[in-house]
Amino acid sequence: MAKRPSHRGSPTFLLATLIASCVVSISVFRSIAHAQTCGPAIRLDKDGRSMSHVPVKTQEGDLGICYAFVAAQMVDAYRFSHAPPEGDRDFSRLTSPLAVATQTQTHDYNRDPILNGGETHRALEVLKSSGSCDSRLVEGRFNWYSKRLVLASMKPFLNRAAYERAVRDYEAEQKRNEKSRELSKTPPTVPPLDKTTREYLKTRPDVKKMSPDELSKLITRLQKKDPVYLENMSSCDGNTNVANTFVQSFYDVVNGFFERGERVIELNAAITRSCSEKPRHPFGYKAHTLERGAIYTRKFLQKIINERLSGPEPIQPFKIGFCQNILFRGNSYRGVTNIGLTTLLAKNCQPHAALIIGRRVKDGRCQFLVRNSWGTSCCPYSREWECEKGNIWVNADSLMENVYNVSYLE
Amino acid sequence: MSHTLNKPAQIAVIAAFLSFGVSGVADSKQSVQFAIPNKPDSPAKKNIEFVLLPERHLMISSECVKSRAAKIIFECAAYRALRIASTVQLNKEHYSGGHPGAAICRTPLGGEFVIGIENTPERDENGFCRFKDGSIVDVGTIFRYALDHLTPE
Numbered sequence: 001m002a003k004r005p006s007h008r009g010s011p012t013f014l015l016a017t018l019i020a021s022c023v024v025s026i027s028v029f030r031s032i033a034h035a036q037t038c039g040p041a042i043r044l045d046k047d048g049r050s051m052s053h054v055p056v057k058t059q060e061g062d063l064g065i066c067y068a069f070v071a072a073q074m075v076d077a078y079r080f081s082h083a084p085p086e087g088d089r090d091f092s093r094l095t096s097p098l099a100v101a102t103q104t105q106t107h108d109y110n111r112d113p114i115l116n117g118g119e120t121h122r123a124l125e126v127l128k129s130s131g132s133c134d135s136r137l138v139e140g141r142f143n144w145y146s147k148r149l150v151l152a153s154m155k156p157f158l159n160r161a162a163y164e165r166a167v168r169d170y171e172a173e174q175k176r177n178e179k180s181r182e183l184s185k186t187p188p189t190v191p192p193l194d195k196t197t198r199e200y201l202k203t204r205p206d207v208k209k210m211s212p213d214e215l216s217k218l219i220t221r222l223q224k225k226d227p228v229y230l231e232n233m234s235s236c237d238g239n240t241n242v243a244n245t246f247v248q249s250f251y252d253v254v255n256g257f258f259e260r261g262e263r264v265i266e267l268n269a270a271i272t273r274s275c276s277e278k279p280r281h282p283f284g285y286k287a288h289t290l291e292r293g294a295i296y297t298r299k300f301l302q303k304i305i306n307e308r309l310s311g312p313e314p315i316q317p318f319k320i321g322f323c324q325n326i327l328f329r330g331n332s333y334r335g336v337t338n339i340g341l342t343t344l345l346a347k348n349c350q351p352h353a354a355l356i357i358g359r360r361v362k363d364g365r366c367q368f369l370v371r372n373s374w375g376t377s378c379c380p381y382s383r384e385w386e387c388e389k390g391n392i393w394v395n396a397d398s399l400m401e402n403v404y405n406v407s408y409l410e
Numbered sequence: 411m412s413h414t415l416n417k418p419a420q421i422a423v424i425a426a427f428l429s430f431g432v433s434g435v436a437d438s439k440q441s442v443q444f445a446i447p448n449k450p451d452s453p454a455k456k457n458i459e460f461v462l463l464p465e466r467h468l469m470i471s472s473e474c475v476k477s478r479a480a481k482i483i484f485e486c487a488a489y490r491a492l493r494i495a496s497t498v499q500l501n502k503e504h505y506s507g508g509h510p511g512a513a514i515c516r517t518p519l520g521g522e523f524v525i526g527i528e529n530t531p532e533r534d535e536n537g538f539c540r541f542k543d544g545s546i547v548d549v550g551t552i553f554r555y556a557l558d559h560l561t562p563e
Contacts, residue, residue, distance in 0.1 A: 056534035058525055059508055066507030116506045324505075328557055350505040374509045375536030376442075376528060377550030379467040380557075389534060 037303075038366030038396065039310040044357040045391070050081035050314050051357045051371070053091040056390045058375030064116025066353045068101035069373035070319045071123035073355060075132055078285055078409050081314035086284050092136075097373075099133035100126070120319045120353055121289040121407050128283045289407040294341045302400045305368070308408065309359050317355040317371070319407040324352035326402040327370070330384035331395055335402045343404055351404075357391065366396040439463055439482065441472065444526030444536060446546065457529060458546060467555070469548035486545035491519045495556040511553030515539035523549070 044051040072095035323335025335349035358369030378387035440462040445455040474486035521539035
């Protein structure tokens, strides 16, 4: 019987074995290296850590105040993870992103009717100096379209029978259309009209002849022009229980404000006056912002994040300024390039701000958990990324290729 | 030995295959509840159930489901809107940090943006687009379909 020729000693076999073992070794070493540079897995939104009581929030289209959402969540994480007087455990009192945006833009661009495109590090500075504003109060403030409040405000100007009829109609409508028992238990609030509006209405002889609807329209027109009226219309405490159960869509309100020629400074005045009645939190944090460039390279920024995620508790989330296309287009997208000292953003970068709130190693690769401000939906994101209720696991290397700055609190 | 099954066994195999097909679809489907304000200016809210199909990047109110057969069929204004969702009308400002899906909801699609709060202790939020027939779709879904020009099957 002829002996079967063996290839085991042939040069081709040896070369193939060598290449295969090299490939295996490289991948093993890379996995180990990734795991070592990555550090242990951590979730800041679990196990009572700093983000455990900071819910996923959503913002709206054209306002573009992601920087304010990020700053608000950073400050809440700081509050909830520090003992008094630095922090507190009032988890239902969340910082209002809208107030953060108006405060920040008032400081920087108070003459422009613009809220979008702000910077997180400025927002953090402003928050540190002026404190945070309870989002329930701000949302309650913008509930001025509430028919009940408008009705209540009309009371002094209607004869008793007309007012009672209007209230009866309103309550009947409520019973027909709404099953909310909570609302019907809410005691009626009668917010005072401001003096200017009162005086103005007294000068109008036709007011007494107006129907509730006509008067309502008139008051709505007046209040829209006057932020002071807005403030008086909805006292903070009176609206808190409404705001607790209701998130007001403030897009139309804010844009309507600007369309009427108001400036950020007026909007800010209307918002922040409501907050002054409540104690504000003294913030002793130090905000650091590192802009990517020749000194703070991508690798350096990644190293800082990894080191601090492995550091002592309470570990704080990181804000990243990045090209959001990485979330939709997946691993291959690159939006940031460094040429010399300059950091360039691609045309389709779509600059955005979000938080890094976790880390893990998956399939030998280090991943960061990104908390976006677009709600719990995972539908917008690339299938390459695993997503849990609006928090997205993104390969750390690919993410950092698209990051142009990092901020954190200390 | 014959490998041919008798008739009752064949029926059992077919039934098992069909039930696997149906349950396979049902397994990939999840549902989630959000409290959505009845009107943007109303504090009253209603619990709405949403169907979640991660493979299809789809979260839509369950009233849109017209058939729960092997392939789920949807019929409502929100689902029809996904066919025409497009990023064409978006400009640079729409990409300045906000949710582009919310902008598409308003202008080209004519929907109404509402914020829902999930019925969990965390009270997480999500943005939705509501249409005149009352059907609701997640704005993240709108953006994904607009981005990819996906046509719902």
